[in-house]
Amino acid sequence: MADYRAPLDDMAFLIDELLDAGTRLGGLPPFADLDVGPELTAALLGEAGKLAGEALSPLRRGGDEHPATCEGGKVSISPGYAQALKQLGEGGWLGISADPNYGGQGLPELYATAACEMWNSADMALALAPILSTGAALAIAAHGNEEQKQTYLPKMHAGEWSGTMNLTESGAGSDLGVMKARAVPEGDHYRIHGQKIFITWGDHEACDNIVHLVLAKLPDAPEGSRGISLFIVPKFLVNSDGSLGARNDVYPVSCEHKLGIHGSPTCVMAFGDNEGAIGYLLGEENRGLACMFTMMNEARLKVGLQGLGSAEGAYQQAADYARERVQGGVPIIQHPDVKRMLLTMKSLNEAMRALVYSEALTMDLAHAGPEAERAARQLRVDLMIPVIKGWLTEVGQEITSLGVQIHGGMGYVEETGAAQYLRDVRIAAIYEGTNGIQAADLVGRKLGRDKGAAMETALAEVADTVRALRDADDTALTAIADSLGRALDQMRASTAVVLQALDEDMPAALGASFDYMMQAGYLLGGWHLARSALLAHQRLADGSDNDFYRRKIATSGFYAERILPRCAAYAGAIAGAGDGLQAYPEAWI
Incomplete structure (x- = not known):
């Protein structure tokens, strides 16, 4: 079983080309001295990928087979975990986006997000330790007095x-x-x-x-x-x-x-x-709750990353297995249904990554961007966080389950380690607010507070991408535009239905909220993949011969063809919802 290999090409593409991090972040006061751009991205991703693949990933199976135990008021952790956490601390990874005045590295949240994805792909159980530490440190940084900050933050950021x-x-x-x-x-x-x-x-x-x-x-x-x-x-x-x-x-x-x-x-x-x-x-x-909720956006984004991280690990192992496993005289990767499952995994992973990285950038702009734009950026973050936490963790379960399926019977036994990804990621839909709570938050609070204005702003950006795809006058991009345009119309229709229900029948709105959250996730993920395809097309037109760009267009096309139609099902459930849910007596369940 191969260890995790960070998808550095896709990560770097998102950060430096699609998100243009050097231009967007490099001029902001907190990051002006960091030379944000391709060189920093390559160096940081390369080091993080090496650490994840060589130091953390080999511990995943041992942590599963030798769990943490508690005896006599003392916990003993899995072999190798203490040394790995020490490496994370000594490398500055625990305070990567924290204030340098308290021992942090002062890097954008966008880079912390990319690193966190790698830790979760390598070993989600181990990655929970830095996630909790950075979350606790964030709360102290936001609400602690100066003595508390000086006492606790440098030690926490250093991993001590x-x-x-x-x-x-x-x-x-x-x-x-x-x-x-x-x-x-x-x-x-x-x-x-x-x-x-x-x-x-x-x-x-x-x-x-x-x-x-x-x-x-x-x-x-x-x-x-x-x-x-x-x-x-x-x-x-x-x-x-x-x-x-x-x-x-x-x-x-x-x-x-x-x-x-x-x-x-x-x-x-x-x-x-x-x-x-x-x-x-x-x-x-x-x-206390107000203090704790300071860190909730960051914490829920990190839990969404657990869905992506586990899914990426499962995809890599399944793809390796499909290339090696021969059945019917050929590797099973050549079997159409296995290929379908692998492309489903790959396209969803890239859509999730694009969505969560984009909103990590929005978090940076909300905290450090031009003052006049911060409030709007924060509204966008608030709207997207329940989608990121909910949709990514639901999709993470699907992808890790597909990983087991591709292994066949060998996926159902523990020796291959395929089932561990599925077992590990199952908790992510539950903690930090169950996905039902995320959906209710998306509809009841975020959509309702501005009558859908923040959502419509996002959907207008989707519409801009649809027009740009059509203007490119390319057959593949036009097909993506057609599918994305249909999904956009369906999302606007669902938004209207849910907003009306918020005014007239709150239980009905909440009853539709999970479907609405999932529909939003599939649309927004498809939108970001379409943006990737558009940029890849431009790079090829400019003379690049990089196969990564051709692969990105093909992956985006598969998502548009086979994944985006799921939006229609969710839209149909929302539009056709009558009294069936609320009128059904609990005693009959």
Whole structure:
């Protein structure tokens, strides 16, 4: 079984040609000294790809076969993981887009996104550790005071300390308002008591300290989610000189036995079973959810990348197997149905990558672009994040399942490792807000707050691409334009139906929300692939003889022909929805 090979040609094409990152980002004040452009892209992607393929990918099977364990209030992680995390930290990858004033590299989020895709393709269970750490660091950077930033961020960005998020409690699920964890004021700190579940990388000994971000309620807090505060609770207390002090009263109780991501220690964490865990308020009292949601766009984009990363790994292994497995006297890659599955995997992967990289660039522009444009950019990010998280993780399940199918019976046994991609990625549609929650957020909040204006702005850009494809006067591009144009009309019709339902029948709107999210994903993915095809056509017309461009046009054509028609099915479900869902008695289910 070959190790992961980063698709550097497609990544570089998206970053430097399609997204024109050097022009868009290089002139912005935070990045002016970085010489953003093809040389930086090639160097960064090359190093990240080498690390992912040579250091992380070989650990994937071992992490699955030798899961993290918890015994006596201590977690032992899978072989090789501690060394790999040390490499990530020493290479500066954990703080790649963080503020240089606190030990970060100060690079655009676009590059952090590309690196994160590689970590997830190599080993999703291992990649969860840097995702959680960077998310926790982002919350501290956004809401911490200067002392907190100086105390925690440089160590976290260097990988010397890691970070976690502690939200969920037993029986609460996504309803954080009913949590039982309590925080009692005590001088300049608080005593935290309670238990949290599903805490990713909640304990380990791969670094010197773990910085837990914990949601809890103060004694006089308002009821519900409005009364939640956020606290920094380090595993080891930090002395005034920055050295580590006493062990805090926070311990892992157990590691969950999971369907996948076995190498990731998903812990039940106990806070304050003895004298009470010492915690420090992050942000304002009773504003904990607002602090936590600062990092949600970034976190949900990274979870979407888990769908893409696992799908890319599954595709590479399936393609290698199909070239080697002979049946009927020929490699099975020559069988039409196997070829169909492989092209489905490949085209969806490239569509997902193009969508998520484009919105990572939008995040950079929302944070550092011209002041007058930032609000509009942020609206675009807010609209796209639930699509990225929801659509990419749903498609990731489809692609990893196809990977098993291409292996045939050998995919269903564990020796090949094909099934691991499917088992690992299954969680991504569940955590950081289930995909049903993402769909409800897309429709109920993002679409509803501006009556579809941000969506129409995006759809107008799709229409511009359709016109440009037709103006190119090329048979292949015209076919893509026809398919994309039909899907665009269907999306506009679905948007009108959903907006009307938001005004007249909210349950009906929410009942259509998942279909709407999926329709949006397929359309937007197809749009970005069409943009890629258009640019590839231009490069060939300018004299390039690079087969990558021919391959990109052909891949985009396959997507337009075989994948974009899925939009019609979702549009039909939305347009034809009557009372069947709401009128169906729950007792009959």
